[in-house]
Amino acid sequence: MNQVKNSNKLKIYPIFLPNLGCKTRCVYCNQSIMTGENVPKFHVLEQLLKDKNDIDEIAFYGGTFTGLPKDVMKRLLSIRPDIPKRISTRPDSIDEEIVQILKSFNVKTVELGVESLDDEVLNHSKRNYTKKDVLNSLRLVREYFEVVAHLMVGLPYDTREKDLYTVKGLLEENVKFFRIHPTIVFKETELEKLYKNGEYEPLSLEDAVTIISEMTMMIESFGGTVTRLGYHVPDSQKHYIIAGPYHSSFGDLIRSYIIKLLVKKYNIHQVQYNKRYSSWIFAHGNSEMKVERKEIEVDDILLDGVSYKVLMQKFVNDFLLPNVL
Numbered sequence: 265m266n267q268v269k270n271s272n273k274l275k276i277y278p279i280f281l282p283n284l285g286c287k288t289r290c291v292y293c294n295q296s297i298m299t300g301e302n303v304p305k306f307h308v309l310e311q312l313l314k315d316k317n318d319i320d321e322i323a324f325y326g327g328t329f330t331g332l333p334k335d336v337m338k339r340l341l342s343i344r345p346d347i348p349k350r351i352s353t354r355p356d357s358i359d360e361e362i363v364q365i366l367k368s369f370n371v372k373t374v375e376l377g378v379e380s381l382d383d384e385v386l387n388h389s390k391r392n393y394t395k396k397d398v399l400n401s402l403r404l405v406r407e408y409f410e411v412v413a414h415l416m417v418g419l420p421y422d423t424r425e426k427d428l429y430t431v432k433g434l435l436e437e438n439v440k441f442f443r444i445h446p447t448i449v450f451k452e453t454e455l456e457k458l459y460k461n462g463e464y465e466p467l468s469l470e471d472a473v474t475i476i477s478e479m480t481m482m483i484e485s486f487g488g489t490v491t492r493l494g495y496h497v498p499d500s501q502k503h504y505i506i507a508g509p510y511h512s513s514f515g516d517l518i519r520s521y522i523i524k525l526l527v528k529k530y531n532i533h534q535v536q537y538n539k540r541y542s543s544w545i546f547a548h549g550n551s552e553m554k555v556e557r558k559e560i561e562v563d564d565i566l567l568d569g570v571s572y573k574v575l576m577q578k579f580v581n582d583f584l585l586p587n588v589l
């Protein structure tokens with residue numbers, strides 16, 4: 265049923281609990297439709313994990329883990345107590361008692377569905393919390409756990425400026441790890457109705473790529489890491505996508521766009537790259553760039569001899585920060 269996922273070199277065993285623990289339903293969400301997963305039986309999980317020794321973490325995804333009844337939460341966390349756990353949850357479902365439970369059951373990472381720091385966006389997306397709640401939850405968890413903030417762009421009432429402001433606000437709160445998703449309209453969600461009534465317009469793929477590239481550059485310029493870009497939608501679920509900027513290689517689209525942007529803005533003539541970055545240099549229209557290309561051993565991309573990371577910082581300082589200060 266579940267496949268071990270390699271994320272940041274960690275072997276993570278994901279367990280999906282679609283919409284379990286969620287008190288309300290966010291406008292864009294229907295986890296069963298999006299993931300194709302069903303709630304697993306406890307004894308099946310126990311059996312599957314009993315003798316697994318090739319995994320670094322067990323992750324509980326797809327719902328509000330800390331919104332589950334406490335006895336259910338503890339029972340799930342007690343599976344293979346020797347293996348560290350990762351849980352995903354929402355900012356308004358965390359308090360000091362929950363932090364103590366997570367600490368005592370070997371939870372190492374909290375994936376926090378922040379989505380936005382803009383109260384209007386949060387309200388219209390039916391997230392039912394505010395920026396203040398996000399900041400409070402971060403203060404509770406960041407001392408004890410690695411925090412991965414999940415962000416979405418293109419939610420109702422969202423703008424590019426609000427997205428950049430959200431990133432800046434979280435970096436100021438010392439958040440280091442991010443996942444960024446474009447909003448997709450799935451069947452059997454409230455967003456589907458809003459879209460069909462003409463009350464919601466999804467981002468184009470082009471706009472989603474531009475905005476998320478800017479967010480990525482801002483995060484990585486300030487020492488943060490973007491661990492995932494875009495949704496993984498299993499092939500079996502793709503026919504449930506109604507509209508929105510879905511692309512199966514969204515992460516590569518972002519990385520290719522960033523290189524293209526830097527080459528253009530800084531009038532770059534030569535690109536030297538380690539072959540592990542080949543897709544960023546050649547794919548998604550980048551083979552058209554009029555530059556000299558050369559493979560190198562060093563693990564980097566050099567644009568006229570300068571690391572692309574340095575040029576990303578320059579781009580952020582020159583063009584992005586003046587818009588969000």
Ligand code: SF4
Binds near residue numbers: 288
């Ligand atoms: S909290 Fe997460 S899983 Fe629950 S409805 Fe909202 S987006 Fe879906």
